[in-house]
Amino acid sequence: MSGAPVIELDSVSTVFGKTCVHRDLNLRVEAGQIVGLLGGSGSGKTTLLREMLGLLRPTSGQVRLFGSDLNSGDVAEQRAIRRRLGMLFQHGALFSALSVFDNIAFPLRELRCLDEDWIRRLVHLKLAMVELEPAHGDLMPAELSGGMVKRVALARALSLEPELLLLDEPTAGLDPDRSQNFVDLVGSLQQALGLTVVMVTHDLSTLAGLATHVAVLADQHIIAFGPKHEVMTVDHPFVTGFFGADRRKLL
Amino acid sequence: MNEPPRLQIESGKIVLSGAWTLAAMLPELTALRTQLAECRAGATAWDLSRLSRIDSAAAVLLWRTWGGTWPAHLDVAPLHREVLSRVAELPDEIPAAAVQRFQLVEYFGRLTLRALANLQGMVALFGQLILDLSYLARHPSDLPRKELFANIYKAGAQALPVTALVGFLIGITISYLSALQLKGFGADIFIVNILGISIIRELGPVLVAVLVAGRSGSAMTAQIGVMRVTEEIDALSTIGVSRSIRVVLPKIVGLTIAMPLVVLWTSAVALLGGMVAAMLQLDLSLIYFIENLPRAVPVSNLYIGLGKGFVFGFVIALVACHFGLKVKPNTESLSANTTRAVVTAITSVILVDAIFAIFTRHIGVPGL
């Protein structure tokens, strides 16, 4: 693998008004890792993902993606970097005015060098990947169920074949069967493409099935980061509470 | 790991190497496509074993190059074959979405039907409003006081500065233009009649209606519309709060109350502007103007003006709420309905104004 880590957070602090969400937070994600980001509700996981995407500027500290700083550098370079990542937002963030098909096709069309037939095949491929029927392509986002919104959002995140995938609670709202399929899908994509994945999840089976590494966000910073089995044995109230009795089962 | 995608021909075989991914292909996409198109002719043997990566975009490209069938000889790692076979499983002919043809008759038909549906919706909303009002008359404690006052404040009090500014300028303009004409006839003192009648009876209410339709009407549609998009309206009714009493009624009643007051204010400021201009242009003193105003303009004109304000306020709010409730949960529909609300509100105001003009044509016109 080439040298620079895919994501590098360097003493990041985030303050909203008077509440401090992150204080002096460090994280290094190397290429090919699937990192599960754990943390209590409201601990700042979504905020951290937004900072990785460059949607939010940390109050202090640096965020580097693929070795370059998202908050500096020229526009063309930033766009090139953004094309290399896909994001699944916690609430889908589908374009409500576009149909499912157009939502998934949107990033592809923005490249302006693929023809319609190519785009159509790719969109149907993505739909099949997330187990949606081709007929679902004509629906509008408001006509989807919660789990379908998640799957369409995932399909859109995957449409540019990103090297880095950021997932905010990808399996929340999916039935166990579907979330298992999701685990298989991301797993096989990771093998075929060498993806790097950072996912926020509260679902133990997703975490067990997919993650190679686990990062735990508590007390405003990453209290533990490392391979799954190592983190599970960390002695911290959140970690013991989270894995609880299942700790052994997961190992 | 990240070598660019390459294509060579070695002893009759087409050999692909490097990373065939969308990101890697993009810089040299046209070159790659022409290369592939050239190969397509005779080649039946493909060696993909030296690929480092292949993603579905590249897989689709290859599959199309192969004309939708597996080539006779194919060397490929099992992991990569999986990617290709996913593409192979897709149906060959994927129908494009049907494009709607434009037809004039159909277009006008739809337009008419939509207008009728809107009319029906507004009548229904009006009926609902009357039901709600009669309910509130029996249960006065359920009156949404806070929302009502908030609406009067937003649509009325907060509109005062902008309506004053516009009214003042219009007053000056009309007075100045009329003064030029009147001077020619030596009929200077008729400026009082002209300004008084036109502003109090006609311009004040219509001016305010246009401003308020743009200001408060669009805000009402957008607010109700966003509440629909974010399902807040549904949340309200699950809590047992009637959306028409809590959301629609305060808006309509609030604007209906506030409008006549804003009209009064705007007409006054416009007259002031007219007076100032008359003073500068015709040396007509302010005192003279004010003393002669009641004589030149019968008071029924004021009532007509205020009555117009009342009705215009009601119409604007009704139209705005109707279109707000029609918003479908997507941003496109939100913007379309907001536009429609403003356009329809202004058009209906002008229409109602014309009706007013017809029915009040004998009232308040001073005999010369």
Ligand SMILES: Nc1ncnc2c1ncn2[C@@H]1O[C@H](COP(=O)(O)OP(=O)(O)OP(=O)(O)O)[C@@H](O)[C@H]1O
């Ligand atoms: N734009 C903002 N302005 C002010 N405070 C914010 C903002 N965004 C997030 N916060 C606060 O930051 C904290 C972290 O929010 P965040 O959405 O990152 O939580 P989370 O870890 O994703 O939680 P969950 O698991 O419930 O999704 C919360 O206390 C939230 O109130």
Ligand SMILES: [Mg+2]
């Ligand atoms: Mg979150």
